[in-house]
Amino acid sequence: MKPRMSVVLVTPDNWQNMQRTLAALRAQTVASQLEVVLVGPNESALDVPPSLIAPFAAVHKVAFEYRAMGHAAAQGVRAATSDLVLFTEDHCYPMPDLASAMLVCFEDPSVIAVGPTVVNGNPRSLTSWTQFIMEYGAYSRAGVKGQARQIPGHNSAYRRSALLHYAEALDEQLEVETLMHWDMADRGMKLINVGAPVTRHFNASKGWACLSFSWIFPRTFAARRVACQPKDRAKLALLWPLIPILRFARLWSVAIQLLGLRRTLLVSPSLIANLIVSGASEGLGYLTKTGASDVAAFDLEFHRERFFAVGDALPEPDELRAMAATDSFTETTTV
Numbered sequence: 001m002k003p004r005m006s007v008v009l010v011t012p013d014n015w016q017n018m019q020r021t022l023a024a025l026r027a028q029t030v031a032s033q034l035e036v037v038l039v040g041p042n043e044s045a046l047d048v049p050p051s052l053i054a055p056f057a058a059v060h061k062v063a064f065e066y067r068a069m070g071h072a073a074a075q076g077v078r079a080a081t082s083d084l085v086l087f088t089e090d091h092c093y094p095m096p097d098l099a100s101a102m103l104v105c106f107e108d109p110s111v112i113a114v115g116p117t118v119v120n121g122n123p124r125s126l127t128s129w130t131q132f133i134m135e136y137g138a139y140s141r142a143g144v145k146g147q148a149r150q151i152p153g154h155n156s157a158y159r160r161s162a163l164l165h166y167a168e169a170l171d172e173q174l175e176v177e178t179l180m181h182w183d184m185a186d187r188g189m190k191l192i193n194v195g196a197p198v199t200r201h202f203n204a205s206k207g208w209a210c211l212s213f214s215w216i217f218p219r220t221f222a223a224r225r226v227a228c229q230p231k232d233r234a235k236l237a238l239l240w241p242l243i244p245i246l247r248f249a250r251l252w253s254v255a256i257q258l259l260g261l262r263r264t265l266l267v268s269p270s271l272i273a274n275l276i277v278s279g280a281s282e283g284l285g286y287l288t289k290t291g292a293s294d295v296a297a298f299d300l301e302f303h304r305e306r307f308f309a310v311g312d313a314l315p316e317p318d319e320l321r322a323m324a325a326t327d328s329f330t331e332t333t334t335v
Contacts, residue, residue: 003035008076023317070175091304115151121202142257150181209307222285240283
């Protein structure tokens, strides 16, 4: 029987990097209906023990040299055989009902893409909350559900035909998914954020690491944005000082809903500092039309534990299965 959904999972070096996410995928209620597409730099990196991939309907391995996330993800899409494609990461773990809930959403033929609700996987520190609110606050429990212009990057599902529409340009589109979401929405396609399926995202909790994320990715976003919208370059470049102010105003209400007033006040200095860095980076991208190195961006995507403060850790596969079985995860914080 043809798999109902393909899940694309990328590793930069070895299969051990993917074992936690594979554990979360094995716990899916529809695991037997999933095809897993593993993308890595060589065959040995994808030599996963059979027991870790046994429950899935099919497994495909795509081995080739790459140094950009969009390139790797696009090759995974091209290798997939089902009509739906879900992306996930080595530091983001879906609850067991995520795939099944997304499949229900796609029963509506007008739906092109579905994004999950994202929760903070390591909510102990101010820095983790800073990165989470900046990157995924709009898709958290405090976010707006229903039809949207954008959905969570790297962790959403799409109709494969909508992705293949971009042909060779898919590599670039998947490098900055927000721009692809805007293009889809502008062409009348229906993207939705849903509240039922939840995925747990682990964030950088070292201050310098959070600032690195805030500096590298916005510049890449801006450079690709002006490449798509060259007529808007001057306007965007002139208005960039407003970016931190506008984003803080928008994220303040999200933070209040997630953390309450006291904790929001505590996280605000870190949030403001990172928004200023992010705004400056985005402004530089508009001015120079050059993004940060794809190698630098690619490096930040993996081995998230390098960016954890003392006390944070990725869960072991057995812990993930236990959390999945009991739904024991709670989004609490000690800040």
